[in-house]
Amino acid sequence: MGREKAIILLIVALSTCFSVYGQEMITHPDEVTALEAIHGSLEDPMGYLRNWEKEKDPCTSWSFVHCLQNETEGYQHVQELRLMNLSLSGTLAPELGQLKYMEIL
Numbered sequence: 005m006g007r008e009k010a011i012i013l014l015i016v017a018l019s020t021c022f023s024v025y026g027q028e029m030i031t032h033p034d035e036v037t038a039l040e041a042i043h044g045s046l047e048d049p050m051g052y053l054r055n056w057e058k059e060k061d062p063c064t065s066w067s068f069v070h071c072l073q074n075e076t077e078g079y080q081h082v083q084e085l086r087l088m089n090l091s092l093s094g095t096l097a098p099e100l101g102q103l104k105y106m107e108i109l
């Protein structure tokens with residue numbers, strides 16, 4: 005097998021990866037920033053939000069975050085945060101206002 009053939013195979017493999025990745029849309033970056041601020045201002049004594057990890061995508065990995073997909077944009081938007089019964093305290097960061105698609109809290 006020649007070097008060119010190997011390169012073509014690599015490109016095919018990479019584009020397959022990207023298309024699979026593309027099916028699971030990520031959270032809009034502004035909303036990720038807002039969620040991180042909200043998380044930072046909350047106290048979570050019971051550890052319910054322990055899977056709110058920075059390196060993971062909120063809409064696809066975090067608990068209690070419910071999103072809707074916008075196929076046109078290719079992003080997910082936070083629609084709902086179901087935090088009411090989680091014994092959280094602290095304040096809600098003003099960044100909440102940046103979650104433009106929120107319906108309920």
Ligand SMILES: *[C@@H]1O[C@H](CO)[C@@H](O)[C@H](O)[C@H]1NC(C)=O
Nearest residue numbers: 073074075076077078081105
């Ligand atoms: C999806 O995004 C496009 C472009 O920003 C916008 O025009 C459209 O209203 C959005 N759709 C929904 C369902 O929010």
Ligand SMILES: *[C@@H]1O[C@H](CO)[C@@H](O)[C@H](O)[C@H]1NC(C)=O
Nearest residue numbers: 050052086087088089090091
């Ligand atoms: C919060 O309420 C929801 C719906 O009533 C329930 O499914 C969930 O288990 C509750 N969570 C906790 C931590 O009690």
